Amino acid sequence: xxxxxxxxxxxxxxxxxxxxxxxxxxxxxxxxxxxxxxxxxxxxxxxxxxxxxxxxxxxxxxxxxxxxxxxxxxxxxxxxxxxxxxxxxxxxxxxxxxxxxxxxxxxxxxxxxxxxxxxxxxxxxxxxxxxxxxxxxxxxxxxxxxxxxxxxxxxxxxxxxxxxxxxxxxxxxxxxxxxxxxxxxxxxxxxxxxxxxxxxxxxxxxxxxxxxxxxxxxxxxxxxxxxxxxxxxxxxxxxxxxxxxxxxxxxxxxxxxxxxxxxxxxxxxxxxxxxxxxxxxxxxxxxxxxxxxxxxxxxxxxxxxxxxxxxxxxxxxxxxxxxxxxxxxxxxxxxxxxxxxxxxxxxxxxxxxxxxxxxxxxxxxxxxxxxxxxxxxxxxxxxxxxxxxxxxxxxxxxxxxxxxxxxxxxxxxxxxxxxxxxxxxxxxxxxxxxxxxxxxxxxxxxxxxxxxxxxxxxxxxxxxxxxxxxxxxxxxxxxxxxxxxxxxxxxxxxxxxxxxxxxxxxxxxxxxxxxxxxxxxxxxxxxxxxxxxxxxxxxxxxxxxxxxxxxxxxxxxxxxxxxxxxxxxxxxxxxxxxxxxxxxxxxxxxxxxxxxxxxxxxxxxxxxxxxxxxxxxxxxxxxxxxxxxxxxxxxxxxxxxxxxxxxxxxxxx
Amino acid sequence: xxxxxxxxxxxxxxxxxxxxxxxxxxxxxxxxxxxxxxxxxxxxxxxxxxxxxxxxxxxxxxxxxxxxxxxxxxxxxxxxxxxxxxxxxxxxxxxxxxxxxxxxxxxxxxxxxxxxxxxxxxxxxxxxxxxxxxxxxxxxxxxxxxxxxxxxxxxxxxxxxxx
Numbered sequence: 001x002x003x004x005x006x007x008x009x010x011x012x013x014x015x016x017x018x019x020x021x022x023x024x025x026x027x028x029x030x031x032x033x034x035x036x037x038x039x040x041x042x043x044x045x046x047x048x049x050x051x052x053x054x055x056x057x058x059x060x061x062x063x064x065x066x067x068x069x070x071x072x073x074x075x076x077x078x079x080x081x082x083x084x085x086x087x088x089x090x091x092x093x094x095x096x097x098x099x100x101x102x103x104x105x106x107x108x109x110x111x112x113x114x115x116x117x118x119x120x121x122x123x124x125x126x127x128x129x130x131x132x133x134x135x136x137x138x139x140x141x142x143x144x145x146x147x148x149x150x151x152x153x154x155x156x157x158x159x160x161x162x163x164x165x166x167x168x169x170x171x172x173x174x175x176x177x178x179x180x181x182x183x184x185x186x187x188x189x190x191x192x193x194x195x196x197x198x199x200x201x202x203x204x205x206x207x208x209x210x211x212x213x214x215x216x217x218x219x220x221x222x223x224x225x226x227x228x229x230x231x232x233x234x235x236x237x238x239x240x241x242x243x244x245x246x247x248x249x250x251x252x253x254x255x256x257x258x259x260x261x262x263x264x265x266x267x268x269x270x271x272x273x274x275x276x277x278x279x280x281x282x283x284x285x286x287x288x289x290x291x292x293x294x295x296x297x298x299x300x301x302x303x304x305x306x307x308x309x310x311x312x313x314x315x316x317x318x319x320x321x322x323x324x325x326x327x328x329x330x331x332x333x334x335x336x337x338x339x340x341x342x343x344x345x346x347x348x349x350x351x352x353x354x355x356x357x358x359x360x361x362x363x364x365x366x367x368x369x370x371x372x373x374x375x376x377x378x379x380x381x382x383x384x385x386x387x388x389x390x391x392x393x394x395x396x397x398x399x400x401x402x403x404x405x406x407x408x409x410x411x412x413x414x415x416x417x418x419x420x421x422x423x424x425x426x427x428x429x430x431x432x433x434x435x436x437x438x439x440x441x442x443x444x445x446x447x448x449x450x451x452x453x454x455x456x457x458x459x460x461x462x463x464x465x466x467x468x469x470x471x472x473x474x475x476x477x478x479x480x481x482x483x484x485x486x487x488x489x490x491x492x493x494x495x496x497x498x499x500x501x502x503x504x505x506x507x508x509x510x511x512x513x514x515x516x517x518x519x520x521x522x523x524x525x526x527x528x529x530x531x532x533x534x535x536x537x538x539x540x541x542x543x544x545x546x547x548x549x550x551x552x553x554x555x556x557x558x559x560x561x562x563x564x565x566x567x568x569x570x571x572x573x574x575x576x577x578x579x580x581x582x583x584x585x586x587x588x589x590x591x592x593x594x595x596x597x598x599x600x601x602x603x604x605x606x607x608x609x610x611x612x613x614x615x616x617x618x619x620x621x622x623x624x625x626x627x628x629x630x631x632x633x634x635x636x637x638x639x640x641x642x643x644x645x646x647x648x649x650x651x652x653x
Numbered sequence: 654x655x656x657x658x659x660x661x662x663x664x665x666x667x668x669x670x671x672x673x674x675x676x677x678x679x680x681x682x683x684x685x686x687x688x689x690x691x692x693x694x695x696x697x698x699x700x701x702x703x704x705x706x707x708x709x710x711x712x713x714x715x716x717x718x719x720x721x722x723x724x725x726x727x728x729x730x731x732x733x734x735x736x737x738x739x740x741x742x743x744x745x746x747x748x749x750x751x752x753x754x755x756x757x758x759x760x761x762x763x764x765x766x767x768x769x770x771x772x773x774x775x776x777x778x779x780x781x782x783x784x785x786x787x788x789x790x791x792x793x794x795x796x797x798x799x800x801x802x803x804x805x806x807x808x809x810x811x812x813x814x815x816x
Contacts, residue, residue, distance in 0.1 A: 009681060009685075016688050016689065016692055019692055019696055020692060020695065023695055023696065023699045025700075026699060027699070052723070055726065055727075055730050058733070063739070065740070066733060066736075066737035067737075068733070069730060069733050069734035069737055070730040070731075070734065071730065071731050071734050072727045072730070072731055169731065179790065202723075202727060204727070204730070207734045207738075209734060209737035209738040209740075209741045210737075210741050210742060210743070211741070211743065213742055215740070215744070252728040264716060290742055293742075294743075294746075304762070366680060437760075488757075565760060566760075630759065632759030633734075633759055635759065636757075636759040636762055639763035642764070645764045649766050652766070
């Protein structure tokens with residue numbers, strides 16, 4: 001080879017060696033002298049199984065007060081579970097004299113450090129049972145590698161069921177200090193060897209800052225692992241959020257966040273996919289006004305206690321929009337204490353015909369025979385169909401026989417000659433039965449009942465039960481059914497449905513869908529307002545105006561205890577017998593609205609089974625005074641001045 | 654020097670060479686070509702290694718940031734709940750009573766006309782959209798495509814642009 005060529009080859013060789021050297025240098029730097037970022041990469045668990053959650057949507061009242069939020073609770077796991085679970089057996093087998101740390105010691109230490117109450121013996125027993133059942137008794141079978149810790153185990157033998165152990169924030173902080181993850185108050189680090197293998201995992205759980213307030217409306221979301229989930233080594237993990245009742249139930253699909261366990265690689269594209277799956281939830285703004293709700297609940301509780309009633313409910317709604325300002329029932333449920341729910345539901349759902357009945361909401365899920373408050377709808381139908389006028393007269397004789405059934409009034413008193421306003425003022429059953437059977441007839445009456453959607457659900461955005469309305473052609477319908485329906489017996493509606501229907505009388509005959517959600521806050525922060533929805537116009541505006549005046553007059557004539565000084569009020573009392581119509585138990589009620597010339601608020605009060613002492617079984621004695629207590633508070637909160645002030649202000653403008 | 658025309662070049666190509674390259678020249682050339690291929694492969698592989706390492710490092714940072722984000726989100730939720738419980742109706746009522754306040758009777762209230770005033774609108778601290786990565790536009794296709802995807806998409810584009 002000539003020298004020139006040799007030089008060229010050498011130069012080419014050097015040139016080729018440069019990138020090779022560069023690669024070697026880079027590999028050396030990468031492996032031996034890593035940057036801090038790459039050092040983390042070496043120690044990062046790979047792949048990382050991570051529990052990801054997006055929090056459940058928040059629930060606010062109409063003024064932005066939080067009614068339902070989220071807090072973090074921690075679930076605990078014990079890694080390397082086998083060595084703790086069978087510590088005594090392992091010690092005996094190895095025969096080294098010193099006992100290994102048992103799971104009972106770990107749980108005892110955990111309870112002492114965090115203050116969590118752990119029933120150690122059943123918990124250990126349940127975990128050992130679980131491990132045995134997983135392995136099938138075979139040494140080489142599948143065993144628990146990680147134990148999910150529980151606070152207790154209930155049942156016996158093979159049917160031991162674990163009660164989940166959850167730590168709150170403060171307990172978790174104590175655990176972190178004991179494990180040496182964070183310093184204590186003095187800045188010192190500790191390391192408790194018994195707690196070395198304990199690992200915690202954060203989960204969102206629902207928290208209701210107002211406790212019992214508006215519990216009927218808000219409902220409850222089970223997020224703490226007390227609903228079925230997926231099995232993982234024999235231990236249930238819970239990925240479902242289920243709203244039990246209220247808006248938590250009705251709007252569950254948009255409120256619920258994402259909760260899943262994902263395998264995270266460190267490849268960015270895969271992480272992004274995980275993020276994409278974790279869709280955030282929407283939040284809700286309710287029509288409920290917290291102040292009005294609190295006032296309503298206070299008045300309801302007072303009324304229930306005063307009348308020794310078993311339960312009751314109050315609804316406050318805006319007739320023009322159908323917005324529910326307050327919805328309360330009694331007894332209320334403490335939303336932060338699920339253990340009390342069953343007793344509350346039983347108290348609200350127990351009926352003579354169904355002693356074991358359970359109802360989460362009296363206002364939307366417990367139809368009842370409304371009694372005389374229903375007469376408002378009967379009179380609305382009769383006036384609108386032109387079959388009667390306010391001046392139409394009826395001579396009451398105390399009883400009226402229809403279809404073989406003798407109809408009585410609420411009192412033995414005979415009212416004699418009455419016009420229609422008098423019939424309402426004295427709540428004369430025979431008069432309304434006469435109007436329905438003699439003046440209107442079944443076809444007209446039930447046509448108007450259909451216009452008011454009686455016998456169907458009204459469409460509120462809450463779990464709702466329809467009432468019952470028997471019609472001509474039904475096997476159990478007779479002429480007497482029409483007569484009793486006219487004064488609100490033999491027909492059932494929910495308080496909310498009845499309130500919405502009667503609100504049409506206060507709203508120029510226009511029936512609005514009652515609703516409890518005012519707006520939805522989308523995940524991107526935009527607010528979607530919910531517009532009021534009009535169902536129809538069952539009666540004309542003229543009829544509504546006439547009936548409005550009749551009901552104002554009837555309260556004045558009666559000298560009702562519902563009258564509010566300074567405000568003109570329209571309303572109607574009700575006293576209904578409870579099926580099977582034996583004994584003296586009644587449902588006392590009152591529906592009223594005001595100011596009568598510009599109705600802003602309608603209130604329906606229902607008190608179940610009040611004492612008969614002092615005539616408290618009647619709506620006029622028990623429910624009407626509650627209206628007089630509540631209405632002025634609501635007017636004050638909403639800034640509705642007395643009629644005289646309002647007229648004075650209007651005149652000055 | 655004259656440039657052969659095409660028929661002359663064809664005739665020349667069919668001729669047998671009068672000499673052969675020395676074997677060491679052929680071997681050297683082959684060795685150089687082989688080394689070049691090996692080094693190209695090594696360079697490509699090292700590029701993959703470094704890019705992969707950078708991607709993994711970025712992925713780890715993303716993980717860390719997401720964990721941090723989740724922790725912050727938990728703190729925000731917890732503090733919102735705590736704040737709400739300290740402003741709850743029952744807490745405020747009890748506090749007001751402690752301070753000697755009493756609920757006013759509606760009958761005792763006076764109403765005065767005031768000129769129109771700006772109505773305060775409630776502030777809702779809803780979920781912050783920036784906490785979440787919107788699916789789709791978060792990453793450019795360059796970070797999602799494989800080389801084959803990129804090639805196919807470009808060929809497709811070229812095909813669609815051609816007349």
